[in-house]
Amino acid sequence: MxxxxxxxxxxxxxxxxxxxxxxxxxxxxxxxxxxxxxxxxxxxxxxxxxxxxxxxxxxxxxxxxxxxxxxxxxxxxxxxxxxxxxxxxxxxxxxxxxxxxxxxxxxxxxxxxxxxxxxxxxxxxxxxxxxxxxxxxxxxxxxxxxxxxxxxxxxxxxxxxxxxxxxxxxxxxxxxxxxxxxxxxxxxxxxxxxxxxxxxxxxxxxxxxxxxxxxxxxxxxxxxxxxxxxxxxxxxxxxxxxxxxxxxxxxxxxxxxxxxxxxxxxxxxxxxxxxxxxxxxxxxxxxxxxxxxxxxxxxxxxxxxxILAPRPEALSAAVADAYRGWLRSAGKSGNRCVVECGRLLDPWQVVRAGLVPYWCENASRRSVAGAEWWLAGSSPFTSVDVLPESPGMRSPALAGLPQWLAVASFGSRRRAVDRVAARGYPLTPMPTRRATEVLRGQPYDLPTPPPLRVVDALAALRDSGSPQGLLVC
Structure with a gap:
């Protein structure tokens, strides 16, 4: 030693x-x-x-x-x-x-x-x-x-x-x-x-x-x-x-x-x-x-x-598409989206509200651009809520608030960037419970769907993720 x-x-x-x-x-x-x-x-x-x-x-x-x-x-x-x-x-x-x-x-x-x-x-x-x-x-x-x-x-x-x-x-x-x-x-x-x-x-x-x-x-x-x-x-x-x-x-x-x-x-x-x-x-x-x-x-x-992910965005997009199909198969619209970031997420509130979740690894321009590209290529959402996580510092690679607003703009009726998170951006990170506070304000969409079957999840990941380099084997 x-x-x-x-x-x-x-x-x-x-x-x-x-x-x-x-x-x-x-x-x-x-x-x-x-x-x-x-x-x-x-x-x-x-x-x-x-x-x-x-x-x-x-x-x-x-x-x-x-x-x-x-x-x-x-x-x-x-x-x-x-x-x-x-x-x-x-x-x-x-x-x-x-x-x-x-x-x-x-x-x-x-x-x-x-x-x-x-x-x-x-x-x-x-x-x-x-x-x-x-x-x-x-x-x-x-x-x-x-x-x-x-x-x-x-x-x-x-x-x-x-x-x-x-x-x-x-x-x-x-x-x-x-x-x-x-x-x-x-x-x-x-x-x-x-x-x-x-x-x-x-x-x-x-x-x-x-x-x-x-x-x-x-x-x-x-x-x-x-x-x-x-x-x-x-x-x-x-x-x-x-x-x-x-x-x-x-x-x-x-x-x-x-x-x-x-x-x-x-x-x-x-x-x-x-x-x-x-x-x-x-x-x-x-x-x-x-x-x-x-x-x-x-x-x-x-x-x-x-599941091999060459980029975090590939898995985020594939899982979001899988959620949309899962919700629609249960008779729900699947037309409301939440874009989470880093530690600002709440999986149970997402299911309770019947939302389609897209997760950004962090607030880098590259990560946020992934959300933009996915939304641009998806059929329209009536609402898009965005939870930007502040990194707590300034960085040359950081996405500005206008880029986060551009993500929200894909909602046809509701376009919302959390004001509390945006007010402190980029120097004031929020605790995870901030995501809960925001998502609790979403209307309930109950009952929750029956659990997604693994075979259906894998099929959805292959269908959506393969063009982005996601390998499922």
């Missing part, structure tokens, strides 16, 4: 593994999606998900003061280095499956975090589980313009996590375009299971109906990464930023603008070394995880269906 660097007090460590709710990053997408998915299966909305994102704090203070305050708040919410070394990934998996009630389920959706996957699971009446979880760890002397230092800090932490959890791999992401000043006070580690964890196996064995299908979603986006050590890889930037890998090179004007806006110095930006050819990005599924899931499902006599 690597030696503990100076200032890392080993005696600060606890005597037992930290609680999973203190391990999984509170602002991480997978954690919010898990909470929303489990509530939807209980026919509950997300009104209790009221955590204010860290980047939403201190919004009335001057920018230099706000940046420092947000960085300190993020560090306080992150794990200390000694405690991060005591993470028990199996315990985290058990905490995740415990979100769901003990009963038989007619299937399962599992894999990369994606809001449309959660909507699909809700329509099918099955759980959704992630194939990884995100951890943020304190970086006391960090700065947003120092990816070399971030790698050094992350490598030490990753080595300790892997030593105690040999069944995981870790992808570290240093992305100031997504994490803002938090990228200078904490390091972000995506802990990916390399095989199906024990609690998942037990949950499937005890609660998956015999012969029931499992759907595995794989985010197929690629990004350059550096092999730092056994089980640890490091990437600068990410597909979620809305930028290209070239935008994170030292000579990039986009990077210059981004770092100066975060109080960093572009002249100090230096990449840690040569990277490998692009492979799957941080939300990709480990090959061993897929292989062990396939072996388990086939051993039980059930089918495993893989």
């Amino acid at each position: 690597p030696e503990i660097p100076q200032g890392w007090a080993a005696d600060d460590a606890g005597t037992q593994a930290p609680e999973p709710e203190h391990v999984v990053a509170p602002d991480s997408l997978a954690r919010v999606l898990l909470a929303a998915a489990s509530r939807a299966l209980r026919r509950e909305d997300c009104a209790d998900l009221g955590r204010q994102p860290t980047l939403s704090r201190f919004r009335r203070t001057p920018q230099p003061v706000r940046r420092l305050a947000v960085a300190r708040a993020g560090s306080r919410a992150a794990m200390s280095v000694p405690r991060a070394g005591e993470i028990d990934a199996e315990r985290v998996a058990r905490w995740m499956v415990d979100h769901y009630r003990a009963r038989w389920y007619p299937g399962m959706v599992i894999g990369s975090p994606h809001g449309a996957a959660v909507h699909l699971a809700t329509a099918l009446g099955v759980p959704w589980l992630p194939s990884a979880f995100e951890v943020t760890v304190q970086w006391p002397k960090g700065c947003v313009d120092n990816p070399v230092g971030a790698l050094a800090q992350g490598a030490q932490v990753a080595a300790r996590i892997i030593a105690g959890n040999p069944g995981v791999g870790i992808r570290q992401v240093h992305d100031p375009a997504v994490r803002g000043v938090l990228a200078g006070s904490t390091v972000s580690l995506v802990v990916r299971w390399r095989g199906l964890p024990g609690p998942y196996r037990r949950f499937l064995g005890n609660h998956l109906a015999p012969g029931a299908p499992v759907l595995l979603l794989r985010d197929a986006r690629t990004w350059p990464a550096l092999d730092s050590g056994p089980g640890h890889t490091f990437q600068v930037g990410s597909p979620a930023s809305g930028l290209a890998p070239a935008d994170f090179l030292p000579a990039s004007k986009v990077l210059d603008q981004l770092l100066r806006g975060l109080g960093g110095d572009p002249a100090r930006w230096e990449l840690p070394g040569a990277v490998s050819p692009p492979g799957y990005a941080e939300h990709g599924v480990e090959p061993g995880f897929e292989a062990s899931l396939r072996d388990w499902v086939q051993g039980r006599g059930g089918p495993l269906h893989r």
Whole structure:
């Protein structure tokens, strides 16, 4: 095991593994999606998900003061280095499956975090589980313009996590375009299971109906990464930023603008070394995880269906089309749409109101343009409600409010961008419950349809997604 660097007090460590709710990053997408998915299966909305994102704090203070305050708040919410070394990934998996009630389920959706996957699971009446979880760890002397230092800090932490959890791999992401000043006070580690964890196996064995299908979603986006050590890889930037890998090179004007806006110095930006050819990005599924899931499902006599998404927009469009067909087959109009964004979603309220959900990964121009293209190619909707999630910072890749208004303009009778979310855009992220508050205002469309059959869902995904590169097999 690597030696503990100076200032890392080993005696600060606890005597037992930290609680999973203190391990999984509170602002991480997978954690919010898990909470929303489990509530939807209980026919509950997300009104209790009221955590204010860290980047939403201190919004009335001057920018230099706000940046420092947000960085300190993020560090306080992150794990200390000694405690991060005591993470028990199996315990985290058990905490995740415990979100769901003990009963038989007619299937399962599992894999990369994606809001449309959660909507699909809700329509099918099955759980959704992630194939990884995100951890943020304190970086006391960090700065947003120092990816070399971030790698050094992350490598030490990753080595300790892997030593105690040999069944995981870790992808570290240093992305100031997504994490803002938090990228200078904490390091972000995506802990990916390399095989199906024990609690998942037990949950499937005890609660998956015999012969029931499992759907595995794989985010197929690629990004350059550096092999730092056994089980640890490091990437600068990410597909979620809305930028290209070239935008994170030292000579990039986009990077210059981004770092100066975060109080960093572009002249100090230096990449840690040569990277490998692009492979799957941080939300990709480990090959061993897929292989062990396939072996388990086939051993039980059930089918495993893989869904490979080259872009988040492809799955969002396909699931939205599947919802429309599902609603219409139940005698509903399917002519009211809600465009959600990031953590602003509520699967149960969508079903209760009979809405067609389209999910944007974030507020990047690329992501919002995907919603525009889908709406432009769809038969008209009478109403389009839009929930733009503020990223909590300004970014060169950010969609402006006019682009969000253009999305809403596809409604023939009702065109609405949530005023509360728009008022704080782009510096004030809203908690997930804001989506619930907005969707509760939609008229009820009861009774809810009977659960969507897996065979019909797969057919709809193939029909709608294939032209966009979505692979369903």
